[in-house]
Amino acid sequence: MLPETPLTFQYKEAEGSKITADVYLPPHAGSPQKYPVVIDIHGGAFMLGHSRMVSLPQVKDCLERGWIVLVPNHRLCPGVDLLNGPMQDIRDLLTWVYDGSLDAALGDEKMYQVDTENVAAFGTSSGGTLALGLGFDVPKPAKAILSLYGAVHFNDPYWTKPLPHVGAKLPPGLSDAFLNRIYDERPVPTDSSVSLEGQTESGVSKGPDFSRPRDAFAFTQIASGTVLSAIYPQSKTVDRTFQKVDPVQNVTPGFPPTWIVHGQADTMVPIDLSRELLSNLKKAGIQCGMTEVPNEEHTFAATMKVGSETWCLQRKGFDFLEGIIGKGPTSG
Numbered sequence: 001m002l003p004e005t006p007l008t009f010q011y012k013e014a015e016g017s018k019i020t021a022d023v024y025l026p027p028h029a030g031s032p033q034k035y036p037v038v039i040d041i042h043g044g045a046f047m048l049g050h051s052r053m054v055s056l057p058q059v060k061d062c063l064e065r066g067w068i069v070l071v072p073n074h075r076l077c078p079g080v081d082l083l084n085g086p087m088q089d090i091r092d093l094l095t096w097v098y099d100g101s102l103d104a105a106l107g108d109e110k111m112y113q114v115d116t117e118n119v120a121a122f123g124t125s126s127g128g129t130l131a132l133g134l135g136f137d138v139p140k141p142a143k144a145i146l147s148l149y150g151a152v153h154f155n156d157p158y159w160t161k162p163l164p165h166v167g168a169k170l171p172p173g174l175s176d177a178f179l180n181r182i183y184d185e186r187p188v189p190t191d192s193s194v195s196l197e198g199q200t201e202s203g204v205s206k207g208p209d210f211s212r213p214r215d216a217f218a219f220t221q222i223a224s225g226t227v228l229s230a231i232y233p234q235s236k237t238v239d240r241t242f243q244k245v246d247p248v249q250n251v252t253p254g255f256p257p258t259w260i261v262h263g264q265a266d267t268m269v270p271i272d273l274s275r276e277l278l279s280n281l282k283k284a285g286i287q288c289g290m291t292e293v294p295n296e297e298h299t300f301a302a303t304m305k306v307g308s309e310t311w312c313l314q315r316k317g318f319d320f321l322e323g324i325i326g327k328g329p330t331s332g
Contacts, residue, residue, distance in 0.1 A: 016187030028111035036118035043125030050191030066328020077231035079188040118325035122146035132247035144324035154242035167223035257287035263296030
């Protein structure tokens with residue numbers, strides 16, 4: 001049985017963008033108890049997606065471990081840049097949890113108290129990058145992090161290479177004037193109707209709609225190898241090395257325990273980029289590990305079947321989180 005409709009709370013407002021998070025609650029223990037929290041961040045190349053576009057089987061797995069699951073929206077690039085938009089929003093969400101605001105929002109749910117000493121984060125694709133962003137340049141990092149095929153190692157030449165297999169999906173005649181209409185969206189949106197992983201809010205998988213500037217813009221940047229310059233213009237001037245946003249460059253001895261899950265057949269974020277992150281984690285002495293999933297492409301979490309080999313392999317990442325933050329009081 002999949003999770004019920006979540007509670008939704010606004011955790012931030014920025015220049016008119018009202019930014020919300022969905023909260024899924026595990027079965028309660030019959031008396032007020034503290035529950036670990038996991039933050040589950042959607043993918044979408046920082047330009048697409050929203051909080052209902054995550055793997056509900058993964059959410060259910062987390063609930064069965066007795067965790068409160070917090071699934072945030074964030075502002076979407078390029079109307080705001082990566083550092084000051086999505087990354088800052090998710091960092092502010094972590095502060096919102098730590099400072100007691102989630103507890104206050106759950107005031108009517110009297111059986112649930114937030115265990116602020118056991119807060120972990122995970123995400124898929126760009127969501128994995130944002131989860132890793134909770135491990136550096138924050139007052140108090142997440143206690144553990146799981147990245148599923150997150151985009152990292154932004155200095156690698158791969159990030160400026162065109163992807164012909166994506167370009168082949170684009171219709172002819174997409175003008176700059178049409179694509180640039182995305183910059184007119186105000187306030188900056190926090191959701192799009194299609195994610196890079198192909199999910200829609202109804203749960204029916206379909207491709208992008210290129211009559212929408214956002215879909216066309218996002219896939220054009222991916223196809224042309226210009227995603228990073230589009231979502232992080234500072235990379236052209238003040239932060240040419242991506243020092244402020246690249247998890248690979250920000251692994252220090254204080255980085256949280258981290259696990260990586262990545263498909264060996266990924267053509268959108270090559271697995272070698274995650275292997276570089278793992279290498280840096282090991283060099284820094286961080287508790288870490290990596291699960292390589294055979295024959296899986298990017299975004300496999302959206303379509304994997306519960307009980308399949310892929311499902312069982314990616315669960316190693318959640319087992320790792322459990323080893324750090326523990327089970328909740330109702331997990332059995």
